[in-house]
Amino acid sequence: MLALAATSVAILSVMALALARALKADTVYDRILGVNMVGTKTALFIAIMGFLNGRPDFLDIAIVYALINFIGMIAVLRFFEYTASEPDEDTQEKSK
Amino acid sequence: MILEVISTILLILGAFFSLTGAIGLFRFPDFFTRVHAASVTDSIATILIITGLILRTDFDLVAVKLLFILIFLLLTSPTASHALAKSARHGGLLTLAEIRESKKGDND
Amino acid sequence: MVELIDLVLLGMLAITALRVIFLKDLFAVVMLFGLYSFLSALIFVNLDAVDVAFTEAAVGAGISTVLMLGTLALTGRKEKANNHTALLPLLVVIITGAALIYGTLDMPPFGHPDNPAHQHVAPRYIEESPKEIGLPNMVTSVLASYRAFDTLGETAVVFAAAIGVLSLLGMPKPGGVAIDSGLKSHLVLRVVAKLVIPMTILFALYVQFHGDYGPGGGFQAGVIAAAAVILYALVFGLPLATHVVRPNFLKVLAALGVLIYAGTGVTSFFLGGNFLDYNVLASDPVVGQHIGIIVIEFGIGITVFAAMLGIFYGFAAQAERTNIQ
Amino acid sequence: MSFIVDYYNYWIVVFLMMAGFYIVISANNLVKKIVGLNIFQTSVFMMYISIGKVQGGSAPIVADGITSYSNPLPHVLILTAIVVGVATTAVGLALVVRIKRAYGTVEENEFEDKDALI
Known part of the structure; x- marks a missing residue:
């Protein structure tokens, strides 16, 4: 039980860090990376939370998270493709 | 009992790896190394944590669902990172070494 | 523990919402909005609303984000600098917020079992619905049986919204030529998508028919099935997707779902019950309820699938058209 | 202390609601307004x-x-x-797309100026 609680706290702090990355990003790709990481970690967090609350039969939600996260990523990439011709200043300038 | 000990070890290891990944997200110098940090630790942490959780089930439907999540995440998460890095490359993002190179070129 | 997680997640949400206010890059705004939906779904899981979390994750985070990105591709991604003074809106917001917070002080404390909300109809749902309806998932029982008329209205609203979007944007013409998509070079993506799409459709079927026993149901299943086709359209191009699921077929499906739902109601009418009273559908009331719920959930699933996919087709068709020009 | 524990949830919800409300009334761009509307909606x-x-x-x-x-x-x-909510958001976004087609802009003050010219 203690291990589960510790893991959930760790995952929650990882989510907070990834969220910070998504909020304060150098480039647009960093932002997507942060959002993607929050998504995968949320799926794990829901799985752990099910065990913590003693009702692990709600794992379907974690599957939906993983799936929607993937589709969101693909949609973002497709969006870049449409807007590729537009000048994109913050990718070039700050690509440190 | 032994399963629980193994599961505890796996969970803690998984938590440790995901924390290192999150730190890497901030500490690495350029975007491609950051993708590397995020995606590699993502995969290993997912494997460790989900295996740790499977050991805590009674190996019934819950374990099957967890296995499904594991397969799904292992398929999609690296693919997403790969596609993102590729798209960043096409978008003209440079690695740190290349930025240094081009700066050197400017100075000459 | 629950309260602590709740507080942390709500804090994250508040920071995200604040950041959205100050961002000028609309693409980043939409990304953060997706994040906001994800986090709020997590809060719903934490507050025991698993069905709601399911819906929010699939609909709010998935479909909304895809549609907003589609709109941005058509309208441009930078917000122009705005020379309004921010003072008046800020004043309005602060006064309204203060009034609302003053109002919350009269509300019953959070999570207390004696709150008025838990006194009247909820105990009956919790105690009687497993016996009367025979389903473990009370949310499905209330949604599809006790409040079936309400849900019929909501299904009709989704159908009407799809009609509205299609009359504004139009459907893609079948038999279009695929424009060379940049995702063609993403070989890994194409292979993985081929693996993921069948799994997703299988999962949608599971959600549809397992919704009586666990979280899920017609609304969620419809959205997940639509998400599978949307993934196909995103990776392999819209013309191929419209070849698989034709736009005209979708129009028929959307109407069919509402008809199945309303038809169940009318059938119970003719069998001597009230509108949407499933007790008369079989000799045993509990079996009748079960049949009724499965049929109308199927109707909801079909309508939601067709409506969501139709809306996506509308936006995608606009994007393809402007890309060709 | 118990006072805070009893009500913090409602207060943060009110804060989120007001953040969404602020975006709706202060933003000029229609897409951002719709995002604000959605934030408001989620808080409800x-x-x-x-x-x-x-x-x-x-x-x-x-x-x-x-x-x-x-x-x-x-x-x-x-x-x-x-x-x-998502269905209505989709209708709103479709309207935004049509406004862009008709006026060439989705900034509120710009297309209001164009309206004034007609």
Whole structure:
């Protein structure tokens, strides 16, 4: 039980860090990376939370998270493709 | 009992790896190394944590669902990172070494 | 523990919402909005609303984000600098917020079992619905049986919204030529998508028919099935997707779902019950309820699938058209 | 102290609601307005779900050994509200796309200026 609680706290702090990355990003790709990481970690967090609350039969939600996260990523990439011709200043300038 | 000990070890290891990944997200110098940090630790942490959780089930439907999540995440998460890095490359993002190179070129 | 997680997640949400206010890059705004939906779904899981979390994750985070990105591709991604003074809106917001917070002080404390909300109809749902309806998932029982008329209205609203979007944007013409998509070079993506799409459709079927026993149901299943086709359209191009699921077929499906739902109601009418009273559908009331719920959930699933996919087709068709020009 | 524990949930929800409200009335860009509307909407959902929560309760799906369940009624109301909310958002976004076609801009003051010219 203690291990589960510790893991959930760790995952929650990882989510907070990834969220910070998504909020304060150098480039647009960093932002997507942060959002993607929050998504995968949320799926794990829901799985752990099910065990913590003693009702692990709600794992379907974690599957939906993983799936929607993937589709969101693909949609973002497709969006870049449409807007590729537009000048994109913050990718070039700050690509440190 | 032994399963629980193994599961505890796996969970803690998984938590440790995901924390290192999150730190890497901030500490690495350029975007491609950051993708590397995020995606590699993502995969290993997912494997460790989900295996740790499977050991805590009674190996019934819950374990099957967890296995499904594991397969799904292992398929999609690296693919997403790969596609993102590729798209960043096409978008003209440079690695740190290349930025240094081009700066050197400017100075000459 | 629950309260602590709740507080942390709500804090994250508040920071995200604040950041959205100050961002000028609309693409980043939409990304953060997706994040906001994800986090709020997590809060719903934490507050025991698993069905709601399911819906929010699939609909709010998935479909909304895809549609907003589609709109941005058509309208441009930078917000122009705005020379309004921010003072008046800020004043309005602060006064309204203060009034609302003053109002919350009269509300019953959070999570207390004696709150008025838990006194009247909820105990009956919790105690009687497993016996009367025979389903473990009370949310499905209330949604599809006790409040079936309400849900019929909501299904009709989704159908009407799809009609509205299609009359504004139009459907893609079948038999279009695929424009060379940049995702063609993403070989890994194409292979993985081929693996993921069948799994997703299988999962949608599971959600549809397992919704009586666990979280899920017609609304969620419809959205997940639509998400599978949307993934196909995103990776392999819209013309191929419209070849698989034709736009005209979708129009028929959307109407069919509402008809199945309303038809169940009318059938119970003719069998001597009230509108949407499933007790008369079989000799045993509990079996009748079960049949009724499965049929109308199927109707909801079909309508939601067709409506969501139709809306996506509308936006995608606009994007393809402007890309060709 | 118990005062804060009793109400913090509602207060943060009110804060989120006001953040969404502020975006709706201050933003000039229609897409951003719709994002603000959605933030507002999600905060209302959270308000309902908070009301439905029972301390020590569990998700309203019958299982062995669980006696206290959270209130299922708000869940039903919000579940359908989410789907309807996305449907209406889609209509709003479709209108934005048409406005862009008709006026060439989605900034509120710009197309109002154009309206004034006609």
